[in-house]
Amino acid sequence: MNNKKLVVAALAGLICVALAGPARAADKIVICALTFVSSSPLFIAADKGYYADEGLEPEFKFFRAAQPVALGVASGDCDFGVTGLTAGFYNLAGKGALKIIGAQSRVEPGFDFVAYMASNKAYDAGLTSVEAYPGKSVGMTQVGSTFHYMMGRLAEKRGFALADVTLKPMQSVPNMIAAVKSGQVDSILMVAHIAKALDGAGAAKIIGWVHQETPWQLGALFTSTWNVTERREMVEKFIAAYRRAATDYHAAFNQLDKDGKRTFGEAADALIPILMNYVGPKPTPAKIKAGAPFIDPDGRLRVQDIYDQVAWHKANGLVDDSVDPSAFIDLSFVDGHYDVPGN
Amino acid sequence: MAEETGQTPVPFRGGGFQPGARRWAPWAAFAAIIAGWQLASSTGLLPPLIMPSPYEVVLALGHLAASGDLTEHVGASLSRIAWGWSIGTLAGLGVGFAMGIWSLARSAGIPVVAALFPIPKIALLPLLILWLGIDEAPKIATIALGVFFPTVIGTYSAVDNVPRSLIRMAQSFNLPNPAIVWKVILPGAMPGILAAFRITSSIALILLVAAEMIGAEFGIGSFILAAGNLMQTDQLVAGVVLLSILGLTISFVLGRVEAWLLNWR
Amino acid sequence: MDLFVQGVSHHYGDLQALDAIDLQVKGGQILALIGPSGCGKSTLLGIMGGMLQPTEGDVVAAGVPPADSLNPFTYIFQDFALLPWRSVAGNVALALEHHRLDRAERTARIEAALVLTGLRDFAAALPRQLSGGMRQRVGIARAVAVRPAILFLDEPLSALDAQTRELLLEDLLAIWQREATTAVYVTHNLDEAVRVADRIAVLSRRPGRIKQVMPVEIPRSERGDARHAADLAALHAQLWDLIRGEAAVADRELADG
Structure with a gap:
């Protein structure tokens, strides 16, 4: 390779780097999630225009594992994320960059998950x-x-x-x-x-x-600490849209008949086509029903359960002793959380 | 005086372009990197979310050593590397020699090696699990496969580089073929084979993490994976440091082996 | 032992290197092969010792090699062909190890060869520690150790500087003075040929043909004498006349043309 070719290659590289870094519009929010049925409220809110009603313009980024979602929110590349609560999540949250602001799926009696x-x-x-x-x-x-x-x-x-x-x-x-x-x-x-x-x-x-x-609180909705302190109004709007969608989901998928058996009515049939657009790999309606977890209609968390999870992980050496749940749970966005530990 | 006598010294234009050894330089380089890193951490330039400080890494290593897990992890990994590397190397030497010596083996072998070498061994993991289970066998096989192909390529190129004149000489003295392989080709190929060993030993370390993805309770690779999953970055970096130390140690041992086997150069 | 080259031709692909060579090596004599570069001298030497399969013709040996000859047809190479990882003694031993010899005889043969070539004090040295001349002495010692019936020397001195060449040539002549040898000596150096050979075969340029075989009548041991200087110089001039024109053409030729 002669010098001229090297220069051309270097210039080509620079141009690629320049083109790859787009500016981010200020009114946009970035939602990061897995393409699971448990992420449903996020999809429903987008499809039914609940974000737009709040003046938000959502952009989805999908991941194949839970860890990058939490990392994406912590690094500021994502504004909101929902995933299951793992020891890795708690260790990351313990570093102060994340705040849990609402609930996602919950392992609830009567709901096979x-x-x-x-x-x-x-x-x-x-x-x-x-x-x-x-x-x-x-x-x-x-x-x-x-x-x-x-x-x-x-x-x-x-x-x-x-x-x-x-x-x-x-x-x-x-x-x-x-x-x-x-x-x-x-x-x-x-x-x-x-x-x-x-x-x-x-x-x-x-x-x-x-x-x-x-039964336990399996998943949560979280945002970055920076959003909570600097863009609180935006977070509140997002939560409002999320809760509307969670209510829709609740009506469709969280129902038990009088024998304690799950039932899916017309409401579920109406939502399933929406979810089929998002959930991957391409599911059948039966698979969506089988994979649908219980999700609290108002985004309320079982707060004590999260404290218990952190304690269990600490006892098993999976979460650092310095991690304090009260520091990364913000209860102020949703009313009526369950089992809030007394101070 | 130059003007007075009309004489000017001929300027010296040689020198340079001859990198030599400076004994202190590697230590100074490591010290500088670690000092700079610690400084960045201490001043808050490098937040703990992004990177733990060297001090935290040392603490994590100390903790690991005190709990006794360190020896378990290192022992498990070393045994996998030793087995995987030995199996891959022996098989690779055999095939490489065959390809270096026989036209049929070479003609058949080169396209097969070219087709199989670039396959990421990690992509074969599900198959290896189906064939070999989840215990030690697939972990050793992953490393052995990774080591095999570069050994084959290194060996047959090394055999190619044995001067033909030496082989003709041996034939002119009526040496039997096995003696030619053993006394002329093997020692003549040794520099190339040892160079391949340097590469394959690094590959074995790189593949350790992949090999220990599945069903490993102990091992440096599984420790690094778990630390990554748990977002325990201090332990993650501690594991990486362990791998580096292992790499340096192996490189040092290989250097000694080279100096001993190739003293004739 | 006598050696007969009968109708040997050789091709490298389309290129004809040797054409219908008939030649005889007489027992106890040294035959020099000279010719311009590219005339196929080395190819012919390879064919004579069984290292190359000629395209046509064959090479026949007549007579029985001496009882103690382990390797009747033995080469000494231009590039020495020493194993760099073996000591001087080890390189000599290489030629003996695959023969059934008791330890005492093997040691004796190595010792004798090293003494003959003046390498006794260097037995443990590695080739890289030796000068070019010493390295070729190892090559000679290795050949001597197997007591060849016919020795093939492929430009044995041409990788050496002029002074070393002179010294080694004197050594070779001294060795051949002591024990009668049958040898084929390939060289492009007319001086060497004149000093060494009983007969000199001159090859023409590509394809190589035997142009002339010239006997050297003066006994080898007397060729240094001043009274023969004029005869030898005349022989040298005669040889040079034979190859001069072709050497000039060979010099101007592109390597792969």
Whole structure:
């Protein structure tokens, strides 16, 4: 390569860098989320124009893992995010850049959302209920994930030590599914629509549901600390739109009949086409129903539960001792949060 | 005086372009980097959200050592690297020699290696898990696969670089073929093979994190992954520092092996 | 042992290097092969010792090699071809290791070869520590150790500077003075040919043909004497006349033209 070519290459590189850095419009908000049914209120508010009603212009950025969503909000690339609450999230929140301002999905009695599953081999060998967990191996995504936490809480409730099960980090849900199908782990925890499909296909067995054992506040809506202090009005507008959409969602997906069984009426049928535009990979209406979690209609959090989660993670060495939940939960945007710890 | 005598010294134009060794320079470079980093952290220029300070990293390492997990992590990783690297290297040497010596092996091998070498080994992980389970075998296989291809390429190029005149000489003295391989080609290819070892040992370290993604309780790679998932950046950097130390150690050992095996150069 | 080259032709692809060569190497004599560069001298030497398959013709040896000859057809190379990772003694040993010899005989052969070439004090040295002349002495020692029936020397001195060349040539002549040798000596240096050979075969330029075979009648040991100087100079001039024109053409030729 001669010098002239080098100069041309360098100039081409500079031009690319210059073109790649667009200016961000001031009236826009950036919403970061996963393309899961649990992100539904965000999608409904966009589709029904609730953001526009509040004078907001939303832009979605979709991620394939929860961690980048939280990092995106912390770094200021995203204004709002919703994801499950993990040890990693709490450690990041503990550094002061994030504020939880409302609720997302909750594991609520009567609503199938996460299942305990046994591999066929382990099921035949006696892993037919959650009491039989000690001595078994359990596949999860990552250390400190919601799966890890749910397993820990189950151990506490059922009176065995978490150390009695072998936790195997597999990094991704597809890896977990492959491992339980082939019997390389005895068990996994799995979200409902996949769990039911696996069980229905005879690839693995559902042996219980988390909502029957340890209901908890699984997901949250959060924004950056900078937004809370500097753009409070915008955050309030966003919350208003989010709560309207959550109310719609509640009417469609959070319903139980008088026997305690879930029902989906016309309201659900009306919302499902909207959600199908956002949820990926391209779902069927049945999959949306199976994967729909309970989401509080007003964005109210089970606050004490979050304190308990942080305490559990700390006790297991997954969250730094310095992390203080009261510092990263802002209760001022939503009225009527549950179980607010007294000062 | 130059004007008086009409004499001017001929200006010196040589020198430079001859990088030599300065014993203190590596230490000074590390010290400068770490000092600058600590300074940036202490003054708040580098917020802890973005990067932990060296002091915090040292604390995390100390904590890891005190808990006894350090030896577990390092031991688990070293054994995976040792197995994976040895298997990949032995297989690579065998195939590389075959390709260096036999036309058929070379003609068949070069396109196959070219097709398979660039595959990111991490993409094969699900297959490796199906074939080998989630215990040690797929982790060792990941490293072995990563080491195999560069070893093959390094070995057959090294065999190519053995002067043909030496092989002709051996033939002219009627050395049997196995003796030619053992006494002429192997030692003659050794410089190239050792250069490949430097590359493959680094590749083994790079692949450690990928290898320990699945089902690893202990290991530096799994420790780094977990720290990343938990957003414990001090531990993350501590794990990276461990990898660096491991890399420096391996490089030092290889340097010694080179000096010993190639003393004839 | 005698060696007969019968109707040997050789092609490299389309290029004909040798054309219908007939040549005889007589036992106990030294045959020099000279010619301009690119005349195929080295190719012919390779064919004579069984290192190259000729396109046509064949090479036949007559007679039985001496009983102690481990490698009847042995080469000494222009670039020495020493294993750089083996010591002087190790390089000599390489030629012996694959033969069934008891340890004492192997050591004795190595020792004798090193003494003959004046390398005894350098037995443990590595090739990189030696001068060019010493390296070629190792090549000679290695060849001597296997007691060849016919020795093939491929421009053995041309990688050396003039002074070293002179010294080594004297050494070679001294060795051949002591033990009668059959050898083929390829060189482009007419002086060397005149001093070494019993017969000198002159090759023409590409394709290589035998132009003339000239005997050197003066005994090798007397060629340094002043009374033969005029005869040798005349021989030298005669040889130069034979190859001069072609050498000039060869000099002006592009490498791959």
